[in-house]
Every structure is written in C-alpha cells, then in structure tokens.
Amino acid sequence: MAPRSHALLNASGSHRWLHCTAAPLLEENFPDSTSVYAKEGTLAHELCELKLQKYTTAMAKSTYTRKFNKIKKDELWQPEMDDTSETYLEYVKGVMLGCTATPVVAIEKRVDFSRYVPDGFGTADCIILSGDTLHIVDYKHGKGVVVDAERNPQMMLYALGAIDAYRLLYMFNTVKMTIVQPRVNNISEWEIPTAELLEWGNTFVKPRADEAISGNGKFEPGDWCRFCRAKQQCKARYDANDSLYSALVSNHDPRLISMTELGEYLRRGKDVAAWLEDMKDYALTESLNGVTVPGWKAVEGRGSRAFQDTDAAIDTLIKAGIDESILYERKTLTLAQMEKTIGKTQFNDMVGDMIVKKAGKPTLVEESDKRPRITNQPTAAQIFNVSNDNNGGN
Template sequence: MNHQERTHAVLSASGAHRWLLCTPSARLEEQFPDTTSDAAREGTLAHELAEMKLRHYFQTKEFGKRKYNAEVKKLKTEELWQDEMDGYTEIYKDYIKTLALSFPAEPYSAIEKRVDFSQYVPDGFGTADCILLSGNTLHVIDLKYGKGVPVSAEENPQMMLYALGAYQAYSFLYDIRSIHLVIIQPRLDSISEWECPLGELLEFAEYVKDRAKLAINGEGEFCPGEKQCRFCRAKAQCRARAEENVKLAFNPDKGKLPPLISNKEMGKYLAYGEDVAKWLSDLKEHALKECLAGREVPGWKAVEGRGSRDWTDMDAAFEVLKEKGIAEEILYEKKALTLAQVEKTIGKKDFAEMVGGMVVKNPGKPTLVKESDKREAITNKITAEKAFQEEQ
C-alpha cells in the first residue's frame, strides 16, 4: 500500500476520540487545511518498512527476500530515513511473530487492511495495520511510531472502530467471540493490550452510531477538553474552547474561602490550567500566522526576533585566523557524542552487544503527571524497608 495516498473519512477512526466527545468538531475542522509534518512523514516511512517486514514474514512466496531487500533499499533513499527505524519496526514484527506462533495453527493475517465500519459511522472506513484471526479471537494490532505519550489500547475508540470493521469483514467466516486490541509504540518501549468480549464491542457500536449521526451533520454540543482539542485543526479559533479556558482561568470559585488553597483544590486547578496553557500557545501561534499573512490582530504585531551570527565561510575564516597567529587548538574542541547519539550512530542492537553492560540508567528528575500515568509514584518519605537497610 502507498501510505502517502491513504484517504481519510470525515469521521475518521483516528479522530474518533475527538468527534465522539465533541460531535460538531468534525464539520468545523473541514474549514482548515489538513497539514502534515516531518514527524508524520517519518511515521509513514516507518509504517511502510513495518508493512514490508510483515509481508515478507506472512507472504514469503509473494514477497520473497529479493523483493523485500529491493523495497527496503528504496526506502533508505528517502530523506527522512533513519537506521534506527529498522530496530524499532523489528520490535513490532517480533511481537506479531511471537503472537502468531503462540496459536495452535497458523492464523489468518491481513496487513494494512482497509476496513469498513460504515454500518455504524456514515462513510466510515480506515486502515488497520495488522489483523490476525485465530480460533474465536479477532486480534487488531496498531503501530504508533511517535514518541510523544504512551497510548492505551483499553477502550481505545480508534482501535474499536477498526475491530468493528474487521468483524464486519470476517464474521461470516469466523465465529468471533473475543476482541484483542494491541498498540505498539517501540520508541516509548510501550506495548498496550486490551481484550473484551464481542458483546462489549457491539454495545460500543450502538453508542458510536448515535454520536456519529450528530457528528456527520455538525450537530450536538461542543465539548472542549485537553484530549479532544489536542489535534483538532480548529483548536486555535474555536469559540467554545476559548470561552471554556477564559472561564477556567479567570472565574475562580465564589464565596468565602480560606486564604490558602488545599491540596485537593491544587489538583483541581492544575487540571483546569492544563488546557489553558495549551490554548494560549495555540492562540499565539495562530495570531502570528495571521499577522505574517498581513491580516490585523488588534493590539498585536509580528516582529523579527533576536537574530544570530554565522560564518560566510568558516574554513576560510579559520585559515585567516591561523595565518594571524591563532593556534589551531584554540579554534577546535574535542567533544564526545552523547550516549544516545552513539547508540543512534552504531545501531541499537550493536550498541547493546558491545557496550550495553557499561550503561547505567540514572533516575530521572521528579516530575508531576496525572494520576492515570502508569509510572510508579515516588516520594521523599523514606520507607521502613529502606530505613532498616540503612541501619544494617
């Protein structure tokens, strides 16, 4: 499949977390161009490599070693190619290979399968990265190459829509009773799995049908929030989001209150402020674009930021300096690459084999996250176990 030419439905599976919560947003977004980024193009390239690896594994006769090597060679000529893509997509392939080998018989596999869930969502379709069918279980597996935040497979609307499409395609051949969803994010060392009975998926389908009917007509109530606004193309100009964030930022609770806020209130205000900060950032970015395009934003203007200096010809300049008696040692400094740069240069696998035993992972600086974060909470309060160890 040519990943660059993937088409997207108005009510896309990837945007379901948005239009299911904020139904009018899908039509509102249509007024704004659907732009891409280097990170998105890099993800597309990684998906193409991952697809080739799975085809080579599951469809060896049609996609043999010679064809596989030729296709990978083409990918390596792409501007955004990184050697580390090979290792990260290998993690994805190895997971699927291990899963397939765990079944009592070879599973049915579909790679980059276009699935249709229009029975529940008007003109609804999408592309599932990998589908495996074995026994009574439908497995839907998704590769996410980004390195932003871990994405959970639990009740994930995008994955559940893919599963609905796959169920529609294969239920007449397979007695599907269970749904197994997997999201693999190799750059975050994250594999999230979730399983549910078919009945739960079909209950979700009925909920989706009602919400999709509103969304396709641009109806329903706007429901701004950090999760649904994050990738919305209308986020900078959305009136509902603006009003919600102004309310959160400038309308504190009324009434007689103590002079100091409690920890409970602190948690509440942190949650309130999270999208306020993002909204202001989005607003400033959009206002700058408007000013640069020659359109007036009252009270604001675009100016040139602080510039920087650079050589017109560094080698020639250094030659002049050396001719004037400046020692070469003063002009250059010997600087080691960082651990991450060395690993990227020689490859993750070779790095682990050669010097993996000489690496120690230092604890990170404490940071505040939401309670839903999977990492273990830390505290400066010493535990009884540690205190006993110190006494010993």
C-alpha cells in the same frame, strides 16, 4: 444545516470527534498538513509491512532485499527503523505462535466500519484471526505521546470493521488489541468481549457519528483539542480556557487553596498553557499577514551574529595565528543519538552492557499514568530498618 455524509470521521481523529462532535465540520475550514514525523511514520510502517509480508508469505529474498533497499534510500530513513520494525515483527510472531488454532494474518487490511460511522474506513496494520479471538496489532512510530491500547477508539473502530469483514467466516468472542510503540518501549495490550465492543459501536459511536455529520454537533473542549485543526481559533476552546484562566488567576493567595482544589485546577487547566501558545502562534501569523491584533504587534526577534562565510572566517583566523584547536569544540553525541545513528541492535551488542539507567527528574503526572508513585519521604521499610539499626547500636 442539511445533513451530509462523506469520509469526515476518520479513526485516527476519533478520540476528538467522539468527545467534540462539532469538531469535524469546523476542522474542514482548515488545511490538513502533514508533518515530517508523519512521513517518517509512514516509512517505518512500510518496513513493518515488508518484514511481516516476508515472514508470512513465500516472498523471494531478492524481492525483499530490493524493497528494503528502496526504503533505505528514502531521505527520511533512519537505522533505528530496522530495530523498531523488528520489535513489531517479533511481537506479531509471538501472537501467531501463541495461537491455539492456526492463525490467518491480514496485513495492512482496509477495514470498513461504516455500519457505525458514515463512510468510516481505515487501514489496520495487522489483523490475526485465530479460533474465537480477533487480534488487532498497531505499530506507532511516534514517541511524543505514549499510546494506550485500553479503550483506544481508533483500535476499537478498526476492530468493529474487522468483525464486519470476517463475520461470515468467524465467530469472535474476544477482541485483543495491541499498540506496539518501540521508541518509547511501549507495548500496550487490552482485550474486550466482542459483545461489549459491538454495544459500544451501536450505543456510543453511532449516535455521536450521526450527530457529528448532522451539523448539530456539540463543542466539548478538552485535552483532545491539541490535535484539532481549529484549535487556534475555536471559540468554545477560548471560552472554556478563558473562564478557567480567570478562575486560576483570581486565586491570588495560593496558600488558601486545598490539595483537592489544586488537583482539580491542574486537571482542568491542562489545556490552558497549550491554548495560550496556540493563541500566540495565531496572533503572530495574523500580525505578519498585516492584520491588526489590538494590543499586540509582530517585531523582529532578538537577532544573533553569524559569519557570512564561516569557512572563510576560520581560515582567516588560522592564518592570523589563532590555534585551530581553540576554534573547534569536539562533542560526543548523546546516547540516544548514537543509538539512532548506529542502530539499536548493533549499538546494544557493542556497548549495551556499559549503559546504566539514571533516575529521571521528578515530574508531576496524572494518577492514571502507569509509572509508580515516588516520594522523598522514607518508606515504612526504610523507617523500620533505621530504627532496627538504631536498636542494634544500643
């Protein structure tokens, strides 16, 4: 295949194409769809930008109010966006106030990292330049995946672009990157010496980007497959999961595997469940399109009963003597739903001190997860206290 170059390698997909250099060209065969969550994120970003513009420029109050009201009229508007954007603003203010030299702030700055990635560019939410430090702050509205700033390739690519943009004016020794993800209470910070970042760009990113656009990319299935547009039909992912699935089911007697093997299977098998769901979605879509998937067919799911006109049916029941109170159920919203509807600040002002935190259900995560390890076993301190108590009783 002839080498090609166009804006194929975006920063947001870099975690994927830096691992699987074959992905970008394969993904071109599949439509790029935008979810409602992505649109919500865009709206929340608009508000973050507006608030930061107001803080850093002489924006008239009337201009701010008009723009804010326009955002509020959007059908995707949610009161919690006012709170989450405030968290972002407060963080950026904190960075600016903590700078030892007068900071220069660039908001929604287009950065060009094509020195490393052909036609590579992106938009950094906020860049703060101060002394020999470059700060990159990124707002994330999603709450499905907690995003870590450490070695985050999207942030690192933005940083490479920002270094390029300001290299004639500034000499940066350190790059600080922050992800502000208020809906999961995540503020993740990480810093790297500029020289190390440039080395990463030249020796890690550049060769992989060149390989990805060359048409000779290598398939590398992994947990990054879950956001790949080719994930339902990718043969490499199929082969990897199929062999792993076979290995898992051939272990007919789980009592014989060691803890080391169990840990390894769990790590390597993370994608199997997601992959099976993707296979099912794909097979259903194809079956509904009239394609035969041997051994499978699409059928109508178990239906449910419903009134043609609920209001009319309830009216009839009441007129027939059924007490209205037994036809309706009054339910409170969940705490999170109330907070979202009322807005975090107002909600906390009113009932914040009435909230207690209940422990969540134990869940298995990878060792790298930041939450502390829990166990049902008593700790040494507890054993010690128990034995002291026993001694005291003697």
